[in-house]
Amino acid sequence: MIEILPSVLTFISENPLFSGLILVIIGGLFGLYLSKLPKKRQNRQLIKAHKYLDKGYAKRAKIIFSQILMDNKEDETLSSKAYVGRALTYLYNNDQDLNRAINDANDALKRNNENGDAYIIRGRAYSLKREHSLAIIDFTEAMEHATIRLQDAFLYRGIEYYILEDYDHAIEDFNNALVINPKDKVTLGNRGVVYYKKGEFNLAISDFNHVLKSKPIDIMSLNNRGVVYTEKGDYDKAIDDFNKAISIDSGYTYAYSNRGNVYQSKKNYDLAIEDYNIAIGLNPNYAIAYCNRGNAYSEKKEHDLAIMDFNMVIKLSPNDAIAYYNRGTSYDDKGEHYRAIEDFNKAIDLNPSLSIAYCNRGNSYYKTGNSDRAIEDYNTAIALNPNFSEAYNNRGNIYIEKNDFGLAYIDFENAISLEPNYSPAYYNRGTMYILQKNYDSAIMDFTKAISLSPDYCTAFCNRGVAYYFKGNHAQAIDDFNKAISIDPYDISPYCNRSEIFYNKGDYSQAIEDVKTALRLNPNSTSAKHLLEIINQSK
Secondary structure: OOOOOOOOOOOOOOOOOOOOOOOOOOOOOOOOOHHHOOOOHHHHHHHHHHHHHHOOOHHHHHHHHHHHHHHOOOOHHHHHHHHHHHHHHHHHOOOOOHHHHHHHHHHHHHHOOOOHHHHHHHHHHHHHOOOHHHHHHHHHHHHHHOOOOHHHHHHHHHHHHHHOOOHHHHHHHHHHHHHHOOOOHHHHHHHHHHHHHOOOHHHHHHHHHHHHHHOOOOHHHHHHHHHHHHHHOOHHHHHHHHHHHHHHOOOOHHHHHHHHHHHHHOOOHHHHHHHHHHHHHHOOOOHHHHHHHHHHHHHOOOHHHHHHHHHHHHHHOOOOHHHHHHHHHHHHHOOOHHHHHHHHHHHHHHOOOOHHHHHHHHHHHHHOOOHHHHHHHHHHHHHHOOOOHHHHHHHHHHHHHOOOHHHHHHHHHHHHHHOOOOHHHHHHHHHHHHHOOOHHHHHHHHHHHHHHOOOOHHHHHHHHHHHHHOOOHHHHHHHHHHHHHHOOOOHHHHHHHHHHHHHOOOHHHHHHHHHHHHHHOOOOHHHHHHHHHHHHHO
């Protein structure tokens, strides 16, 4: 009997690649604008403390700021400046103490509530505490009082908007900062990052170009521009940027990791793994590199190595939903579907809106024979993401098995309308048409799937089946031949071709094909049955 290959679930195994994009580029410590200070001894001490701070000697600076505060309790203007200075030492030294920085900023504002620097320092402390709404309030307040630091206020508030994913307001603030200083590399770099997040890649590249024009050795901008080129699919330019960054700083971890992403996108997994190895060697706690290396191992079907890498990501980032999701895909690929379900459960617990986890958990449920739970998960995935073509496709497959061709057809139509170049949906609809004996429509769908994916082995095989049922045995054999050339280890085209040879009376060729199928899979009941029929007819 001619064997129709089943419809296929689309497993979302193309796990996200994470770039080492430098998302927030912040300049160094800012000191007071010293030319504005009166020429007094204590102010000379203030200048000295800020010079220490700028050189990274935070402890020495803090001692001087504290002494100024002890000696000038009645001088509210000077005390306010000293509190700001000491707040900076708490903010930026190795023993960071954000609460003390906030307290000192508060004391500065008690003495001078128009001290724009104090609002900026407190805003930075709130930002580092991830209290971004409070940070935005302070940077907005700083704008009311800052004249010299107005650009900083716009820059920092823009960064907060970026963190909160309010990209339009972030760009508005960066634009305002650039009105004040059109050539500021920090602001240009940050605006480029936001343009990237908005998908406005050409504008992002333009900003990074402006930075690199004035500073060609800026490795962060080279890295970031390389990430954008990667996203655009301009891999040669991306590699060139990462190579330049590495030539400037051979220890620049991000560039190796991101170059690895390019190689992975080009399906050169061995080179990708080499770069991830270097990145991990430079920074053994770099979770992104472990994650992406795990993805590369998955693509190479080295699932145990992939799982080891995802284990490391989970160790470094226990609340990373994507790490559990990725490990779940590897377990499923290994056939350990119940372990996969456990990982997808954890990913969903950590991120209930992760639609791909529901979709893949649905696939795992299907493989364990629980079709109803699978449909529930596909329903949830679609509710979370109505444009999720893979979920429609997979739900349609189960409807085929339930002989509900009407619902299956609707799901395949939805998948195709959302993604017209999505070959699995054409393949699956074609398989449904065969079951409905609508062979002409089946051939049209398989032909479309093949045009989109020229190495689609199962599409050639099932198109051959459709030709066979139409009585076009020559075309059927051509398609089975093509399927075998693409995947010589798939037994279905051998069995199907064997049956055509048997029906034509070419028993020797029929036996040769069925024996090949049995060598590939000695436990195939369909191949054993076919061989028995052929032997009885000789």
